[in-house]
Amino acid sequence: MRLDYLTIFPDYLAPLGLSLPGKAVESGLIDVHVHDLREWTHDRHRTVDDTPYGGGAGMVLKPEPFGEAFEALGVDEHTTVVFTTPSGEPFTQRLAEELATRQRLVFACGRYEGIDQRVIDHAREVAEVREVSLGDYVLNGGEVAALAITEAVVRLLPGFMGNAESLVEESHTGGLLEYPVYTKPPVWDGREVPMVLRSGDHGLVAAWRQEQARRRTAERRPDLLAPSALDDGTPIERAVPADAAEVLTLQRACWVQEALANDSLDIPALHESLDDVRAWLAEWDTYVVRRSGRLVGAVRGRRDGPEGQVWDIGRVMVAPDLQGAGLGRALLEHIEAVAPAGVTSYALFTGAASARNHRMYKKAGYRLRRDLPAPPGAVVLTKRRR
Known part of the structure; x- marks a missing residue:
């Protein structure tokens, strides 16, 4: 899978070279390219933003640099362009699974008041477009969202996780949050690991985990149980x-x-x-x-x-x-x-x-x-x- 990132703060995406994503790059499982949007500006100030039509506070990212960037990067019908925006569809595990099937993702990271709408409209004419939000809050820019989406997507790629079973019993897999987990020692600070997990009875352990997952979901995210x-x-x-x-x-x-x-x-x-x-x-x-x-x-x-x-x-x-x-x-x-x-x-x-x-x-x-x-x-x- 090829991953491209268009941003005015390339250093913000340095974590892509760390931990498992970094190893995936080294092994050739994913191909990562971070691009400074200012590369496609032509004035001496390398201007990427301007005041909004209709008035109002803040600045809007200009359409010309994005248009030239899309052309230079060869964005086409085989590309999915992800615009990270608080007005997009909520990012979910299901969407991560869907994006993990794509050949190429291009992340357009917004800043300030957002990206000129004509950029999004243009992208829809040449590629698949997904406008994605991490949640009901506003960030300073789209880079954090792009990193989070990348983490969720690439870990689903075959060969990314050393132990594929790690993906089976996770939060949001099967519609429930993950059950509580424990490790050694059996007693810490007066708190004991539940006896059922130390029983050796795999059937009882599975039943306990399912019940704990359902209870945790009902308490913290009842919306996942309904509809x-x-x-x-x-x-x-x-x-x-x-x-x-x-x-x-x-x-x-x-x-x-x-x-x-x-x-x-x-x-x-x-x-x-x-x-x-x-x-x-x-x-x-x-x-x-x-x-x-x-x-x-x-x-x-x-x-x-x-x-x-x-x-x-x-x-x-x-x-x-x-x-x-x-x-x-x-x-x-x-x-x-x-x-x-x-x-x-x-x-x-x-x-x-x-x-x-x-x-x-x-x-x-x-x-x-x-x-x-x-x-x-x-x-x-x-x-x-x-």
């Missing part, structure tokens, strides 16, 4: 305030059925207003499912109990015409999966006479807890988190 998807690819998405009206409509349809099953209208969900739904949407982690633009399922959860160890699950709702097709079970599994670290059990309640619900929850591993207080006409069910 998830149903078997048919339909996404399960986090609810937003604008969903309140549709959630209210679905809720009333579902709880009319509950009222009929339990022969009672004394059900709080049946009497909530739009403002009530808006209020609890702001307090609960709520997820919804849409099909053909229609909101057909929802579920919510929040921490409860001593030290927040209980994940309170509620409002498992499926449109009446879709009930019995497994959507309720999928929503239940999803809300369990996004429970944050520290949660040790799940709890929910349903109508005492809601036979369909009881069957679903029993199959999902919940057990009836008549010893726990419940709203009038309802029963509590719990399940230990494994």
Whole structure:
């Protein structure tokens, strides 16, 4: 893979010669070229920027040096030009994997207020263009982002990592953050390595690591657990305030059925207003499912109990015409999966006479807890988190 960097601060990219990237250059696995954009200027001051049209603070990198640089470097349809910019698409492991399949990457490192838009438009006419952002913040220039993207991409190239298995169980591989890792000694500063890692039981170790990865992801990056998807690819998405009206409509349809099953209208969900739904949407982690633009399922959860160890699950709702097709079970599994670290059990309640619900929850591993207080006409069910 060939990597070119266009920058006005070439020394900023000196780390490309260090550690594993440096060894990859020496071995010929990657071909790295850092170019000073000022090489393609023609005035005695080697000017690369100018004031923005329309006024405003800061300076904008001029189009002429980039245009000449692209021509001199032979940028063509076999090239992917990466513009590092805070207004680009978020950089992810998936994007790193995609870029690792390219023959050649050219990084255009912006500075000041950015690069003249015509440079990007021109690049799109002759090459593949990706505008990429490291995150929702602003750096002084694009060199740091170019280095980070390079590290993430080239380590995926065959032969780059001495031990290819190192790539298998990493953060963002398989959608989860990496589990905690330990090394010798077994006890340090009074802190012990978990016994399961010293047990020699590979099955227990694998299960522990998977659970720790899921818990860490739920605690630090719950957005990675959602949206998830149903078997048919339909996404399960986090609810937003604008969903309140549709959630209210679905809720009333579902709880009319509950009222009929339990022969009672004394059900709080049946009497909530739009403002009530808006209020609890702001307090609960709520997820919804849409099909053909229609909101057909929802579920919510929040921490409860001593030290927040209980994940309170509620409002498992499926449109009446879709009930019995497994959507309720999928929503239940999803809300369990996004429970944050520290949660040790799940709890929910349903109508005492809601036979369909009881069957679903029993199959999902919940057990009836008549010893726990419940709203009038309802029963509590719990399940230990494994």
